[in-house]
Structure formats: C-alpha cells, structure tokens
Amino acid sequence: MRRLIAEYLEGRDFRVSRAAGGAEMARHLERGDVDLVVLDVRLEREDGFDLVRALRGRSDTPIILITGQRRDETDRIVGLELGADDYLTKPFGLGELLARIRAVLRRVETAAARDRQASRAHRTYHFAGWRLRTRDRSLVSDGGQPATLTAGETRLLLTFLGSPQQLLTREQLQDGAGLSEEVFDRSVDVRVLRLRRKLEVDPSAPAIITTSRGAGYTLAVPVQVE
Numbered sequence: 001m002r003r004l005i006a007e008y009l010e011g012r013d014f015r016v017s018r019a020a021g022g023a024e025m026a027r028h029l030e031r032g033d034v035d036l037v038v039l040d041v042r043l044e045r046e047d048g049f050d051l052v053r054a055l056r057g058r059s060d061t062p063i064i065l066i067t068g069q070r071r072d073e074t075d076r077i078v079g080l081e082l083g084a085d086d087y088l089t090k091p092f093g094l095g096e097l098l099a100r101i102r103a104v105l106r107r108v109e110t111a112a113a114r115d116r117q118a119s120r121a122h123r124t125y126h127f128a129g130w131r132l133r134t135r136d137r138s139l140v141s142d143g144g145q146p147a148t149l150t151a152g153e154t155r156l157l158l159t160f161l162g163s164p165q166q167l168l169t170r171e172q173l174q175d176g177a178g179l180s181e182e183v184f185d186r187s188v189d190v191r192v193l194r195l196r197r198k199l200e201v202d203p204s205a206p207a208i209i210t211t212s213r214g215a216g217y218t219l220a221v222p223v224q225v226e
Contacts, residue, residue, distance in 0.1 A: 005038065008094045009101075022051045029059065035108075036101060039084075040066040041075055049078055056083035060151040062104050064097075066090065081190040083150060111155055111177075124226040125161045127219070128208045130199065132157065139198075147198045152177055156191055160209065160219035169216040192217055 006016040017034065019025035021043065028034060037055065041048030052063060065087040067075035076087050085104050088097060125132045129142045137154050139147045149157065159168065159176030168176075170188045177191065196203040210220045 001040070005094065005097065009098070012098060014101075022046050022054070025051065025055075029055070029061070034061055036105060037061055037063045038066065038097070038101070039063055041079060042066075042068060049082060052079060052082045052084060056150065062086075062108050064088065064100055064104060066092075077190065080187050081194065083152070083194075085152075111151065125158075126224040126226070127161065127164070128199070128221040132161065134158070149198070152191065153195055153198075157195060160217075161223050161225075164219045164221065164223040167212055167216050167218050173217065188217075 002018055002020070006018050009016050017028040019028055025037070025039075029037075039048055039051060041052070043051075048065070052065070055061065055063065062085040063083070065075075065079040065084045067079065067087050067089050076089070079087055085107075086100050088100060122133075122135045124134070130139060130147075131142070132139045132154075137149060137151070139149050139154075139157075141147070156173060156177040159173055162176075173188050173192075177188070192209060193203070196206050196209055199208050200206050208219065208221055210218050212218060
C-alpha cells in the first residue's frame with residue numbers, strides 16, 4: 001500500500017518520502033521539508049498512535065491517518081484527540097486520499113495566513129489567570145507556569161478569545177480552527193478537551209470553557225486585550 005500511494009502521488013507532482021516505521025519517518029522529518037504525513041495506525045511492529053503522539057509533541061506538521069474498518073470508531077476518536085488533522089478508513093480510493101491531502105494543505109495555508117496576521121497584530125490576551133501572546137504563541141499562567149499549544153490549539157483558543165462569553169457552535173469553532181467540515185463530528189469536541197486539560201484546574205468540571213449540550217461551547221470568562 002505504501003508503494004501504491006507513493007507512486008500515485010508522485011504521478012500527480014507530489015514529492016513523496018516513504019517510511020516503513022518511526023525511525024525512518026523521523027529521519028525524513030529531520031530534514032524539515034515535510035508538508036504533510038500520511039500515517040497508517042495499524043503498523044506491523046509499532047503502534048501508529050505512539051508515532052502520532054511523538055510527532056505532535058515536536059511538530060505541527062499536518063497528519064492524515066489511515067485507520068481500520070469503518071466500524072472501528074475508536075481509532076478515529078483516539079487519532080483526533082492526539083492531534084491528527086483528518087483520517088481515512090480502509091478501504092479507500094486513492095482519489096479520495098488525494099482530495100483530502102489537497103484539502104488539508106489548503107486549510108493549513110489558510111490557517112498559516114491567519115496566524116501571520118494575528119502575529120503581526122502582537123496582541124496579548126488575559127483571561128482566567130492566563131496570558132496568551134500572539135507574537136510568539138506563548139501561553140503562561142499568572143504564576144509563570146507555561147503551557148505548550150499546537151498551532152491548531154492556538155487557533156481554537158483565539159476563536160474563543162475573539163468572542164468571549166458568547167455561545168459558539170461547533171461549525172464556528174471548526175471554521176476558526178481551520179478544521180475540515182468532513183472530518184469526524186467529534187473533532188471539535190476532542191480539541192476542546194485537549195484545551196481544557198491545559199487550561200482548567202479540573203477538566204472534568206470546566207469553568208473556563210463550558211458546554212451547552214447540543215449547541216456548542218462558550219468561553220465563560222471575561223477577556224482583556226492589550
């Protein structure tokens with residue numbers, strides 16, 4: 001399958017690096033010129049989710065997962081929670097994979113343009129004992145404790161900060177965070193959960209990002225902007 005995918009994409013003017021496992025993938029990534037990773041979570045000798053976790057810990061490179069059969073919803077939930085950008089379930093057509101690759105790359109470029117615009121604005125947001133600076137994407141508590149955000153998490157948080165104490169639908173959050181409309185419905189939910197784990201004193205009883213069941217989410221605290 002790796003050979004078939006690579007040859008198909010190379011025939012459509014993509015430069016493709018093939019990797020049989022995590023060590024080989026890491027060598028390609030170290031060169032710093034990888035725009036997107038297509039990763040099968042069902043590897044022979046490694047756990048694909050461990051590779052997603054390791055990759056997301058060091059890079060915002062977009063990831064498209066190839067998961068098990070359509071009935072295996074757990075893979076999709078876990079993959080999205082770990083930070084994957086999209087997924088395909090087996091069996092799939094190469095044309096669909098190509099369309100999803102192009103869609104993810106377009107979203108990444110659009111989101112990067114938003115990030116550059118936000119960075120140039122050099123805004124600092126203060127909320128619930130946290131400070132977020134757009135210039136360097138740093139999130140720090142009043143006590144000086146830093147929290148690391150991915151680019152996607154930063155965009156989602158900025159969407160909340162732009163409309164404090166207002167209900168935002170999943171569609172609004174999806175658009176603000178640059179997520180695909182076709183990706184699994186739980187994608188916004190799992191990303192909100194990841195933000196809560198970094199922001200909330202008790203993520204199981206959130207006080208900063210609250211849920212309106214069936215409607216969406218609200219940043220429930222006031223925001224000051226410098």
